[in-house]
Structure formats: C-alpha cells, structure tokens
Amino acid sequence: MPAPTRRTFLALGAFAGLLPLAACTGGGGDRPPRPREQDPDTALRLRQLAATDALLADYDAVAAAAGPADAARLTDLREDLVQHREALARTLPPSAAPSASASASAPAPARGVAELAAAERRTVGLRLADLAAASPELARTLAAVAASGAAHTAALGDTGAFDAAAPAPSGSAPAPSGSGSGSAPAPSGSASAPSPASADTAALQAALAAEHAAVYGYGVVGAFLPVGPQREDGRAAYAAHQARRDGWQRLLAGRGASPAAAAAGYRLPFPVKDAAGAAQLAAHLEIQLTASYADLAATAAFRAEGAAALRECALRAAHWGADLPALPGITEAAGSTGPTGSAAP
Template sequence: MQPPSRRTLLSLGLLALTAGPLTACTADRTGPAPEVTGPRPDPDAPVRLRAVAASDALLAGYDALPTPPDARAAGLRAENARYRAALAEGLPATAVPSPPVTATPTPTPAADGLAVLERRTAEAHLADLDAAGPSLARLLASVAAAHALHAAVLGAPAPPVTEQTGASPSAAPTATAGTAPVIGATAVVVAVLQNALGAEHAAVYGYGVVGARLPDDPQRTDARTAHAAHQAQRDTWQRLITSLGAAPTPAAGGYQLPFPVASAADATRLAAHLETRLTGVYADLVTVVPTPHRRTAALALRDCALRAHRWGAPDQPFPGISGPAPTATATAG
C-alpha cells in the first residue's frame, strides 16, 4: 500500500492594526518575515476521520455477532481492522478514537446483516471520493471495492444494475475531438484515460476469446455479460476523452494473449487475469480523473474486482494497489 499524500494548505489571515506606535513599529521593520513553523493542517483529515468512523461502525457489527465468529467472519474482521489502520494513517493519535475491541455486546443478524454493513461502509467511502486528495481517493476506492468483495463472500447479491459501470458521464461537456491541442493537466488526464481505454479494448478482445472457449452454460452467460459491461465502459471513456478535446485511441487489430487459451479452464483463467489487471488500471485512474468522474472509475474498480472474484482469482487485500499484474500486448492486424 502506498502511503497517503501530504498536501499542504496555507492560510492567510488579516490583522487590523490600530494607528499609533504599533503601526509605526510595523512600518520600521526591515528584513524577511519570520518563517511560520509548526504542523500544518492536513486537508484530508476530515475525510480520514469519517472513514475511520465508518470502519468502527462496521467493526462493531462484527463484534455484535450472537456467537463467536467462524473463521470466515474472523478473517473479514481482521481485514477490516487493517483497512481502518490504513485510513487512519497520518492522523494525530489524539484525534483518532481507540479501535473497537472484540467483545460480546447486543446480538445482531449474522451474515446478512454483516453484508449490509459492508455495503454501507463501501458506499460511505465512495461518497467521500471527491473530498479526498488523489492518494487518499485511490485508497478509498480500493477499500470500497474490498468491502464489496466482503459482501459477496457473505452471500450478498451483485450490486443493482443502476450502480454498474458504463453509465454516460453526464457532467462532461461536449467538444469536437482535435479542435485544439490538449496541453497541461488535461493532457495528463487524457493520457491516463487513453490507458484505461486501451485496457478496455484488450478486455473486449479477450472476452471474445473467453466466450469461444467456454461451453454453452452459465459461465458463457457470465462471459457475455462481462463482455457487454466492458464494451459499455469502453464507450464511456471514449465519450469522456472526446469531451476533453482529444481523439480516442482505436482498438488494435489484435492482442497478444498472456498465455495460450485452448480449454475452458484456460478461458476462466484469462477472464480472471483481465479483470485483475483492470483493477490496477482503475485504481490509478481514480487519482487523476477529474473529480466528477472519480466515482465512475471507482465503480469500475469495484466491478472488476467482483468479476475477478467470480472467475476464481485470488482476492487482493487492497484491490488495484496490491501489486501490478501482467499486461496484454497489442499486435498489428
């Protein structure tokens, strides 16, 4: 896990001075102004404190299980405690309440109630994306995806269709691609969006291979659903890139697969690889994309993590920021 960013905030205050000796003294002063020392406020502190509070509520839910937790629940609680520690990193010890300690308070519903709490915590983190600095936003998106995975492990159904990625970025202004050079900060955003678009092109191609190697059963249906989701996400990034005045990079003629795909087992492995790779792409995108579109990138990260889990990939403790995955290579054709 990368350490959170440290942004600084310089506050300027105006002091009304009365006329008289104090004014004269100020006017006679020479030399540079004294340097302001001491800790500067962390603008991410309020977001971190809210994230810690949401984590504490979730941990309290685990501690309120009517019976001692089984190995699965104990493992999920331990992961949630790790997320709390990551979100609290950098906060003064006096500002952070003590973490909950496993106890036996009033019983609550077991797995179904915990799944609801996991979903609620994920949504709380997503709601604060635009208020966070880039590095903290990346962490919030990753931890939100992890809570969605926990909910899936606890048996919760997939998120509603309206919450799936692929929605059109309505906040994006329209523009004609190539009307002016893309420079400055916008060029950085476009470059990262082009990278996400390229990864989606590769995923769309890869799922064509996956579907061709699977028998006509529920797995093939899953592959078709994932293929359509990646096409929709691809279209979303194309529209956003166009709105920023750039031309979306077209798909390559073909893509070099990371390994031969000759069987149904190879196909499921490829699907898991594609989704895992994309979690890293979207974790990076959250740090750069304009804030109105952070949620879209974070939901894409979440959905890729959930699909990777469904295809049998090992769950990452911090989806998207646990380490780089191999990439597919485009080929001419």
C-alpha cells in the same frame, strides 16, 4: 539520482547555520514557530476509520456466534478490513489516529451474516460519500476500499446492485450474474463540458487502452466456455466492457482528445486451453483493469466513474474466482500482467 556525499551534507549544514544569523540581523527578534499544516484529509480519514472500526466490531460479534466454517470465512474478510484501516490511517500522526483495539473492543450486538452484509453495504456508501471531497491519494484509497467492501457484501450473500455513480448508457449489458454490480454505468460528460486536465485525460486514455485489451481477452474467454450460465456470464462481461470502451471513446472525442486505438494484436499472459483457463483469464483481466480504474478514481474529472468501474471489475474478478486483494487496483498481484499490445501469437 546519485546519493548525497559527505561534502553535500556539510554544505547544507553550513547553509542552515546562516539562517538564524540572518534572522537576528533583521531586528525582528524571536518569531513564533509556524503552525504545522494539517492534512486536509484528516477529518475524512478519521470518519472512515470510525466506520471501519465499527465494522470490525460487527465482524467480531458475528464471528463469535458463528460455527467454525463461517467463523473462518469471516476471519478472512476481517483481515481485509485490517488492511483497509492501515491504508486509511497511513498519513495520520499516531496521536490523531484512534486505537483500533480500543474501538473494536466496544460492545456490539451479535448479529447474523445477513445483517453483517447490510453493514458492509452501508460502509461502502460512506466510502463513496466522501469520495468527492478527498484528495487524489485518499480518493484512490476510498475507491479501492469501497470495491473490496462491495465484494465482501456479495460474499456474505447480498448480491443486489449498488447505486450506479453515473447513468447507464443505452445498450449497456448487465454484469455477470452473481457480481452484484448491475449494468455498467456510462462515462458522464458531453462535448459541451470543459476539457479535463491533461493528467485526467491521460488516466482516461489508459483506462480505454485497458478496456481494449479486456475486450480482446474476453473474446478468447468466450471461445472456451461451455454452453450454459458460464458462457452467458462471459458474454455479459464482454458486452459490458465493449459498452464501457465505447463510452470512453465518445467522451474523449467529445472533449477534443483523440481516443487511444486498440493494438494490432494482444499477447495473452498465459495459454488458455479449456474452461478453467478461460475463467482464470477472465479473473485476471478484471484484476488488471482495477489498476487503471484506481488511477481514474484519483482524477478530478472522472472520479465517480473510476470508482464505479473499479467496483464492478472487483465484483467480476471475485465472481470468476480471483483471490481479490484487500485494496483492488492498489495491491494487485505483484508482477502480474494483462494482455500486452503486441503481435498476437
């Protein structure tokens, strides 16, 4: 789009100058200013900010009583919370957003790491509880923040499964041990459900295409993992991605859409030659999937499914050793790419 010229600004200024004259000729006199429309997400954002500030205070209290090693680990997790807060407050006017320092300075009881993990789990539940009522933009943010919080919960030692947002399909496989995600939930919906909007269908097609690539990538991962727990984790993740791929295909077909087909071949983002490279590829695949599922969490038709899948991918990425961003799917590593649909080398 070309930059506006000086002549354009002059023309716009002249047009704006006509508006008060036209209003005066109407004989209506002075009109009261139109009230500013409030962001419909304001109440949700404020509630989520309050929950974030309470969690920040908990981190500060636990870190103050922890040893140097634990304090450093908690500081890293706390930095993610600061980014969560910034994302949640992004559209609020300064006068509406509460002060982070004021909230965080409130006294909080010093608690242990296990209780901090429980607080993270409760906060994830609060994120997901507001998901349905949020705008698409806020829903994407809440899904990413919840995924990060789930990873924090696991990092703090609570690896229990989170409640699935949708029922698990028959034959679904559990996630890798240590991921804390339980079995992969299946897409909801049936052939009798109303057709989703075209944007929702496009997001689901993109998620399906990403799962095709992930299934191919995990086939490579499994070939280089040694016999033992690591290979079992790879097999479980491979089966879980197959189950989710198949579920998306059934859902799209049942709603009258033609499911996206897998590419003839995929080019890997980097060569895999050993178990370390295989684990790196597995982490990379999961991080790439979070972007597709953040988009799916922003839809109206598949919001819960997208958030659940995003959370599982984030947990698997952390399990494989990824340096998980504070907002998985939104702040993924710049310039990174997954397996591309082209002729395999």
